[in-house]
Amino acid sequence: MSSRDAILGRVRRALADVPREESPDDVAVARDYLRTHSPADAVETLAENLADYRALVHRTDTAGLPDLIGRLLAARGSRDVVVPDGFPAEWLPQADAVRWVQDTPEATPDELDRMDSVLTGCALAIAETGTLVLDGSAGQGRRRITLMPDHHICVVRVPEQVVDSVPEALPRLVPTRPLTWISGPSATSDIELDRVEGVHGPRTLEVVLVTR
Amino acid sequence: MSGTYLGMPAFPKAATLSTRNTRMRANLTHATHTIRDKRAAAVRELPDWAQLRAAGAAVKDRTLRHLDHYLEQLEAAVTAAGGTVHWAADAREANRIVTSLVRATGETEVVKVKSMATQEIGLNAALEAAGIRAYETDLAELIVQLGDDLPSHILVPAIHRNRDEIRDIFRERMADWGRPAPEGLTEEPAVLAEAARLHLREKFLRAKVGISGANFMVADTGTLVVVESEGNGRMCLTLPETLISVVGIEKIVPTWQDLEVFLQLLPRSSTAERMNPYTSTWTGTTDGDGPRTFHLVLLDNGRTDTLADTVGRQALRCIRCSACLNVCPVYERAGGHAYGSAYPGPIGAILTPQLRGVTSELDASLPYASSLCGACYEVCPVAIDIPEVLVHLRERVVQGGETTIRGVRTRIRPAKGHAAERAAMRAARWALDHPAAMRTGQRLAARTRRFHPKRLPGPGRAWTASREMPTVPAESFRDWWQRERGGKVTR
Amino acid sequence: MRVALFVTCVNDTLYPGTGRAVVSLLERLGVTVDFPLEQSCCGQAQFNTGYRHETEPLVHRFGRAFEGYDHIVTPSGSCAAMVRDNYPRMAAKAAAEGRGGTLTRVAESVVPRTYELTEFLVDVLGVTDVGAYYPHTVTYHPTCHGLRMLGLGDKPRRLLGAVEGLELIDLPGAEECCGFGGTFAVKNEAVSAAMGADKARNITATGASAVCTVDNSCQMHIGGTLARLGSSVRPVHIAEILASTKEAPL
Numbered sequence: 036m037s038s039r040d041a042i043l044g045r046v047r048r049a050l051a052d053v054p055r056e057e058s059p060d061d062v063a064v065a066r067d068y069l070r071t072h073s074p075a076d077a078v079e080t081l082a083e084n085l086a087d088y089r090a091l092v093h094r095t096d097t098a099g100l101p102d103l104i105g106r107l108l109a110a111r112g113s114r115d116v117v118v119p120d121g122f123p124a125e126w127l128p129q130a131d132a133v134r135w136v137q138d139t140p141e142a143t144p145d146e147l148d149r150m151d152s153v154l155t156g157c158a159l160a161i162a163e164t165g166t167l168v169l170d171g172s173a174g175q176g177r178r179r180i181t182l183m184p185d186h187h188i189c190v191v192r193v194p195e196q197v198v199d200s201v202p203e204a205l206p207r208l209v210p211t212r213p214l215t216w217i218s219g220p221s222a223t224s225d226i227e228l229d230r231v232e233g234v235h236g237p238r239t240l241e242v243v244l245v246t247r
Numbered sequence: 248m249s250g251t252y253l254g255m256p257a258f259p260k261a262a263t264l265s266t267r268n269t270r271m272r273a274n275l276t277h278a279t280h281t282i283r284d285k286r287a288a289a290v291r292e293l294p295d296w297a298q299l300r301a302a303g304a305a306v307k308d309r310t311l312r313h314l315d316h317y318l319e320q321l322e323a324a325v326t327a328a329g330g331t332v333h334w335a336a337d338a339r340e341a342n343r344i345v346t347s348l349v350r351a352t353g354e355t356e357v358v359k360v361k362s363m364a365t366q367e368i369g370l371n372a373a374l375e376a377a378g379i380r381a382y383e384t385d386l387a388e389l390i391v392q393l394g395d396d397l398p399s400h401i402l403v404p405a406i407h408r409n410r411d412e413i414r415d416i417f418r419e420r421m422a423d424w425g426r427p428a429p430e431g432l433t434e435e436p437a438v439l440a441e442a443a444r445l446h447l448r449e450k451f452l453r454a455k456v457g458i459s460g461a462n463f464m465v466a467d468t469g470t471l472v473v474v475e476s477e478g479n480g481r482m483c484l485t486l487p488e489t490l491i492s493v494v495g496i497e498k499i500v501p502t503w504q505d506l507e508v509f510l511q512l513l514p515r516s517s518t519a520e521r522m523n524p525y526t527s528t529w530t531g532t533t534d535g536d537g538p539r540t541f542h543l544v545l546l547d548n549g550r551t552d553t554l555a556d557t558v559g560r561q562a563l564r565c566i567r568c569s570a571c572l573n574v575c576p577v578y579e580r581a582g583g584h585a586y587g588s589a590y591p592g593p594i595g596a597i598l599t600p601q602l603r604g605v606t607s608e609l610d611a612s613l614p615y616a617s618s619l620c621g622a623c624y625e626v627c628p629v630a631i632d633i634p635e636v637l638v639h640l641r642e643r644v645v646q647g648g649e650t651t652i653r654g655v656r657t658r659i660r661p662a663k664g665h666a667a668e669r670a671a672m673r674a675a676r677w678a679l680d681h682p683a684a685m686r687t688g689q690r691l692a693a694r695t696r697r698f699h700p701k702r703l704p705g706p707g708r709a710w711t712a713s714r715e716m717p718t719v720p721a722e723s724f725r726d727w728w729q730r731e732r733g734g735k736v737t738r
Numbered sequence: 739m740r741v742a743l744f745v746t747c748v749n750d751t752l753y754p755g756t757g758r759a760v761v762s763l764l765e766r767l768g769v770t771v772d773f774p775l776e777q778s779c780c781g782q783a784q785f786n787t788g789y790r791h792e793t794e795p796l797v798h799r800f801g802r803a804f805e806g807y808d809h810i811v812t813p814s815g816s817c818a819a820m821v822r823d824n825y826p827r828m829a830a831k832a833a834a835e836g837r838g839g840t841l842t843r844v845a846e847s848v849v850p851r852t853y854e855l856t857e858f859l860v861d862v863l864g865v866t867d868v869g870a871y872y873p874h875t876v877t878y879h880p881t882c883h884g885l886r887m888l889g890l891g892d893k894p895r896r897l898l899g900a901v902e903g904l905e906l907i908d909l910p911g912a913e914e915c916c917g918f919g920g921t922f923a924v925k926n927e928a929v930s931a932a933m934g935a936d937k938a939r940n941i942t943a944t945g946a947s948a949v950c951t952v953d954n955s956c957q958m959h960i961g962g963t964l965a966r967l968g969s970s971v972r973p974v975h976i977a978e979i980l981a982s983t984k985e986a987p988l
Contacts, residue, residue, distance in 0.1 A: 039334040042496065042547045045654040046315045049555035053312050059501065062309035068298035068508070084521060140535035144452045144486050164514075164522035177536040178485045178527070182478060202507040210468040210503045211328065213485075213533050216526035221478040224518050225387035225403050226410055226436040228278040228573075234386060234440045235447065236478025236525060263928040272932075576915045580932040616926065618919025618933070619786060621886035635827070641788030672784050676792045679747060679779040680799055689751050709924035713931035714962030717752050724745050724754035728761075728773045 071199035077162040078193045078244060084165025088219030089232045090240040100190070100245050101128040104154065107188055107241055108133055113151035117180050121173025122156060126190065138176045147183035153237075155181055158214075159207055160191045163200045165219065167191065167242065170212040178215050187237040189217070193244045252397065255587035257612035262581035271582050274409045279573045285519035286570060286626070292521070293511065302508045304630040307564035310466075310499050311554060317466040317499045318545065324469025328531025330541040335493075337548050337653075342373035344544050345458065345491055349379050352489050354455045360473060360483045361385035362460030363567055364493045364546055366398060366589035367602075370458070381458065382424070382450050384479035386443050393420040399583025399591060401569040402517055407582055410434040421446050447479065457483035457538065461494045462566065463509060464543075467502045470530045471543070474513060474523050484527050490538035495546050497554075497563040509566060512628035516568035549602030555651035558639045562597045564629040569594075571623035571633060577616055586613065593623035597636040604652055605644050611662045614640035645669060667706075682725075689723040696721070742807040743771050744800075744852070746814045746954075747779035753954045759981035760813050760855060763870075766981075767863060771811075777803040782820040787921045790828060794841065797825055801844030809862060810852045813977045815884025815952045818854035823887050825849060854884060855977055856952055860893045866900050871984045873903030876974070877946040879937070879960065881953040882915050894952055894976055901979060907944045911936070918959035934963035941971055948972045950979060 036044075074080035082092045095103045105128030108116060118127070119138045127135065136150060156174035157167045167189050169175045181187050191197065198204050208214060221236030232238065255261060265271065290296050310317055322332045335341035349357055357374065359365065359381050371381045371392075383392040390405035391398050394416045398404030405413065414434040421428040426446045432438060459480070463472040471492055473480050484490060500506060514523045532541050554560055572578050572592030583591035587609045588599040596613045605611045614637045623633040643650060645668070647661040661669070678684045692699075696719040702711040710716070722730075741764065745757040757773075764771045781796035800821070804810045812818050825845040832841045859865055878898060884890045898906050917923070917933025924930075937960060941949045949964075949971055951957045961973035974988070982988035 037334070038336045038340060038547075041336055041654070042334050042545070042551065043315050043318065045547065045551035046318065046496075046554065048654065049551050049651065050312060050314070051555075052557055057312070059309050059313040059316060062305065062312055064302055064305040064309060065298065066302060068295040068302055072293065072295075088520070088524070148448070148452060161522075166522045171533070171536055178481065179537075182481050182485065201510050205504060205507050210465065210470045210528065211530045213530070213536055214526075214528040215481065216522070216528075218520070218522040218524050220524065221476070222524045223386050223436075223440055223477045224282075225385070225390070225405060225477075226413060226439060227274070228282045228403055228406065229436060230518070230520075231436040231440055233437065234444055234477035234479070235384075235451070235482055259926050259928070262926060266928045266932045576917070576933050577926070577929050580929050614788075615922065616929075618882070618915050618917060618922045618930070620882035620915035620919070622882075622913075622915070625886055638786055638788065638824075641786070642790050643788075645788040646791060668787070669789070672787065672789045672792050676781075676784060676789075676795060679781075680795045682775065682778050685747075685751075685778060692751070706924060709927040710962075712927060713934065713966060714923075714959060715965040717958050717962065719752065720754050722754060724750045724757035725773075725775065727754055727758060729775075732773070 070202045072163055074162050074199055077197045077199050081160055081162040081165060081197055082244060084162065085219065085242050088165055090165070090219050090242050092242050092244065094244045096246045100126050100243065103243060104128050104188060105130045108152055111152065111186055113186060115150045117147065117150050117153040117176070117184060119155055119174060119176025119180060122154060123174065138180045140177070144179065144183060147179060150184040152186040152188060153180050153184045154188045156190050157196065159204060160197050161201060161204050162197055167217045168204065168208060169215045169217065170208060172212065178213055181215065181217070182236055185237055186239045188241045188243060190243045190245055193246055252587045252589070255609055257608045258585055258616045259612060261585035261587065265582045265585050266580050268582070271407050272580060274407055275579050275582060278403070278406050279579050282519055282573045286516060286573065289515040289519040289521065293515070299508055299511055300628055300630055303512050303628055304564060306500060306505050306508060307629055310501055311497065311560060311563055314496065314499070314554065317501060318496060320466040321464055321469060321499055324467065325531060325543050328469045330469070330531040330543055333542060333544045335544055335546050335548070338368035341368050341493055341544055341546050341548065342370055345370060345493060346373060346377045346379065348491055348542055349374065349456055350377065352456055356380050356382065356454065357456040357458050358382050358384050358450055358454040358483045358487065360457070360459035360475070360480045361388050362458070362493065363401060363589060364460045364495050365458065368493070368546065368548060370493065384447050384450070384483060386440065386477060389443055389447070390416055393417065393424060397584055398589060400572055401567050401590065401592070410436060410439065413439055417442050425449060451482040451486055454483070454487045456489045456491065457487035459483055459490065459492045461492050461498055462513065463506060464494055464499050465503050465506065466499050468530055470503065470528050472506065473527045476518065476524045478525055481525055481527055484529065485537045487538055489540045491542045491544065493544045493546055496550050513566055513568055516570040516626065516628040551654060552651040553601040556601065559597065559601050559636055561631050562594070562601060562636060564631055565594050565598065566629060568628055570626040570628065574622040574626050576620065576622070577618060581616070586616065593617060593633045594631070597633055597640060600640050605640065605662060608664070611644045614644060686723070686725055689725070692719045693721055693723065739769065739809065740807045741769050741771050741809045741811055742804050743773050744777055744804065744810050744812040744817070745773065746812055746817045748955050748958070749813060752958070753975065756813050756954055756975040756977050759975070759977040760811070763868060763977060763981040764811070767865065767868060769863070772807070774803045780817045780820045782817060783920050785820065785824055785828070790831065793828065794832065797828060797841060797844055801848055804848060804851070808851065809858065810848060811855055811858045812852070813855045813952070813975060814954065815854050815881050815888055815890065816955060818852055819883040819887035821852045822849050854888055854890065854952060856890060856893045856897055857888065859897060866896045868897065868900070868980050870901040870980045870982055871903055872901050872979045872982045872988060874948055875905045875907055875946040876948045876950050876979070877907045877909045877941060877944040878912070879909055879916065879941070879949055879951050880912055881951050881956045884952045885913060890952070897976065897980060898950065904979070907946045909944055910940045916956050916960050918956045923959055934959055935967070938963045938967050938969060942969050946971060948974045950974050950976050952976050
C-alpha cells in the first residue's frame with residue numbers, strides 16, 4: 036500500500052466519530068467578524084500604518100510623480116534601477132545619472148544583487164495593516180526584483196488601489212498568481228523579541244501614494 | 248547541547264537544572280514580557296477578536312473533520328498547478344523523500360526557511376548523513392545552528408540567547424560556515440542583523456535548492472502560504488530552481504477566503520504586528536518567476552493518531568504562533584529545552600505526547616509540565632483548550648486506555664512510576680468518600696499538631712524544600728460546626 | 739432560599755476559620771446557611787492529576803450531599819471551577835465509555851447551583867458593601883481558576899473596595915499564576931518554587947500587610963513561600979476580611 040493510501044486510510048479511521056452523512060459545510064463557521072474595521076479615511080490609515088512599520092511615505096499627483104521619483108533616487112545616489120515591464124514610462128523621471136534596467140527572466144540573482152533600487156507598482160494596498168500586495172502583473176515584475184535591491188520604491192494609486200482590510204483584499208487577488216505581501220521593510224524580532232528593521236529584504240521601503 | 252532531543256531527561260529533572268540558569272531565566276523573562284504586552288495591545292486593536300478567534304477554531308475544525316476530503320482536493324490542485332505531491336507517513340519516510348529529491352538535483356547544499364515540520368523530523372541531520380549541507384537562514388535558526396544548539400521557542404528558536412551571547416556565537420562560528428563575522432562586531436541588534444545579512448547573502452545567491460514548510464495550504468486553490476519577517480523566506484522561495492516544502496497534513500484551510508481569518512489572527516498573536524513584513528503565496532510553479540520545480544511533502548508523523556482522539560484533536564488547530572509560550576509561567580522559568588521537543592511550552596506539552604505517544608519517561612512527564620493556570624487557552628488564537636487536553640493526557644498516562652499508535656487502535660497500560668501515587672490517590676479517595684474516616688484523620692492530625700516536623704521526608708520533601716507547612720488547626724470546620732450548630736452525625 | 743456551604747476539604751481540615759467566616763458573613767447578610775455533613779471533596783486534585791475514575795465516587799457524593807439546596811456556596815475559586823467546568827466533562831467522558839447516566843444527572847443538577855463566594859455575594863445577593871471593617875493595607879492576588887475559568891472579573895476587588903478602612907494596593911503581575919497548581923507544586927517543585935518566589939517578591943514589593951485571595955489552596959503555597967522567605971505579609975482569605983467587623987474584628 037502506498038503511503039498516500041495509508042495516510043488517507045488512517046485519517047478516515049481517525050474520523051470514525053464523524054457521521055458519514057456530514058459534509059464540510061455542515062460544520063458551522065460563524066462569519067460574524069467584521070469585513071472591515073471601517074477606517075475613517077483609508078488612505079490616511081494606510082499612510083499611518085506604513086509609517087508605523089518604518090516605511091517612508093510620500094504623496095503626490097501623477098504630474099508630480101516623475102519629479103518625486105527622481106528626487107528619491109538622487110537622494111540615495113542610486114545609479115542602477117530595476118524597472119519591470121509595464122511600469123508607466125510617463126512616471127519615469129528624466130535623470131541622466133540613472134540607468135534603467137529592464138527585468139528579464141535571464142537576469143541572475145547576482146545581477147539583481149548589484150542593483151541600487153527597484154521601482155514598482157502594486158496590485159493593491161491594505162489600509163488597516165499597512166500592507167502592499169504585489170502579484171507579478173504589469174509594472175510589478177518578478178518576485179525577486181523587489182527583494183534583492185536594498186531600496187524599493189512602490190507606487191500606489193490612491194484611492195482606487197486601497198482597500199480597508201484583509202477580508203476586502205483577498206477576493207480582489209488572484210490566488211494562482213505568486214503574491215508578495217509587504218508590510219514595511221524587512222525586519223526581525225529574533226534578538227530578545229525586540230523588533231529591528233533590516234535583514235535580507237530591502238532595508239528601505241518608500242511608498243508613493245499618488246492621486247490622479 | 249548537541250542537535251538532538253533524543254535521550255533527554257523527564258521534564259521535572261531538566262527543569263530543576265534549567266530554573267537555576269539565571270542568565271537563561273533573565274533572557275526569557277525579558278523576551279516573553281516584552282512580547283506579552285505588545286501582543287495584548289495588537290489584539291486590543293481589533294474589536295472583533297473574539298469572533299475571529301471563534302471563526303479560526305471553526306475553520307480548523309471543519310478542516311480536521313473532513314481532512315481526507317481536503318487532502319485529496321489539495322493534492323489535485325497542487326498537481327494541476329505544476330507541483331508534485333509526496334506523502335510521508337513518518338519522519339523517516341519524509342527525510343528519505345527529501346534526501347532523494349535533493350540528490351536528484353545533483354546539489355550538495357540547500358537553503359532552508361524556518362520550518363517546524365523539518366525540525367520535528369530532524370531533516371538537517373538526515374541530509375547531513377547523506378552528504379548534503381542544509382543552511383538555516385532565519386536569524387534565530389542561524390544562531391542555533393552556528394551555536395550547535397537546539398531551538399527553544401517556536402517563533403524565536405534562540406530566545407534563550409541574549410545579544411551578547413549572539414555576538415560571541417557569530418564571532419566564533421560564522422567563519423566555519425562561510426563568510427566570517429565583520430571586524431568589530433558589536434551586540435547591537437541592527438549590527439547583528441547586518442552580519443547575518445552579509446553571511447547569508449552568498450548562500451542565497453548560489454542556492455539551487457530551497458526547503459521550506461508552510462503556515463497554510465489552501466485546499467481549493469493549491470496555494471501555499473509562508474508568513475515571515477526577514478526576507479530569508481522570500482529568498483528561499485523564489486531564487487532556487489527547486490523548492491521542496493515539507494508540511495504537516497493539518498496545515499490545510501479549505502478556501503482562499505478562509506485566509507482572511509488567519510492572516511489577521513497569526514501576526515497579532517505571534518510577533519504582535521498588524522501584519523508581518525512579508526507573506527509569500529504560491530500555487531505550483533510560475534513560468535519565469537521562481538522555482539521551476541516544486542515538491543510538496545505531506546507529513547503525517549503522528550498527526551492521524553492525534554486526530555483519532557476526539558479530545559486531543561483540537562491540538563491540530565495550532566497555527567504555531569507561540570502566544571501560549573510567551574504567556575506561560577512554566578515555560579518562562581523552565582525554558583524551552585526542558586520540553587525535549589521541537590514543540591516546547593504549553594502547545595508542546597499537548598502536541599509532543601500525542602505525536603510521539605506517552606511511552607517514554609520524558610513524554611509521559613510533559614502533560615504535568617503545567618500548573619493549569621489557563622493563560623495559554625486565554626491567548627490561543629484558535630481557542631485550543633490546552634488545560635483540558637493536558638488533563639486528558641494525564642489520564643492517559645496514569646490510567647492508560649484506548650489510544651491510536653501509527654494508525655492502530657491500541658489499549659495502553661498505565662505508565663510505570665506512578666504506583667505510589669496511584670495508591671495514595673485511591674487511599675485519599677476512600678477517605679474522602681468516608682467522612683467518618685476523614686474526621687478521624689483530622690482529629691489525629693489536630694492532636695499531634697505540636698509534633699509535626701518543619702521539613703517532611705519522602706514525597707512531602709518536595710513541598711517543604713521551598714515552603715513552610717500550614718499549621719494544622721486545633722479543630723476542623725466539621726467539628727466546629729457540629730459542636731456549635733449540633734449538626735447530626737452522618738455515617 | 740436554602741443555601742448550603744461547601745467548605746472544601748482543604749478548608750475543613752486546614753483553614754476552618756475561612757469556613758466560620760463564610761457562615762458569619764452570610765448570616766450577617768440574612769442568609770441561613772446549612773452545612774451538609776455528607777460533603778467531603780470536589781475531587782479536583784484527583785481529576786487534575788489524571789485519576790478521573792477515582793474522582794467519580796466523589797462527584798456522586800457531591801450530588802447526594804447537596805441535593806435539595808437552592809445554592810451551593812464555596813469559598814474556593816478552583817473548587818467551584820472544578821464543579822462547573824469539569825463535572826460536565828467527566829459526565830461526557832463517562833457517557834462515551836457507556837456509563838453516562840447518573841454522572842450526567844449530578845452535573846446537570848449541581849452546575850447551575852454552584853457559586854464561588856464572591857459571585858454569590860455580587861450576583862445572587864446583589865451586594866458589594868457587606869458592612870465589613872478591616873483597617874489594613876491589602877493586595878489582592880486573583881487566583882487562576884477564579885480569574886480565567888469562573889471569570890470572576892472585578893467582583894472580589896469591588897467587595898474589597900467597599901470594606902471600611904481597607905486600603906487596596908495593586909499587585910504587579912497580579913494575573914500570573916502563583917505556581918501552586920495542585921500536585922504540580924510537588925511534581926515540578928523547582929518551577930513551582932520559582933513561580934512562588936516571584937509572586938512573593940511582587941507581593942512584598944507592594945508594602946501591603948496582607949495578601950488576599952479567593953482560594954486557600956493557592957494561599958497555602960503563597961503563604962508557605964512568604965514564610966520561608968521570612969516575609970511578614972499575612973495571607974488572608976477574602977471571606978475572613980469580609981466577615982471582619984468593628985464589633986468583631988479579625
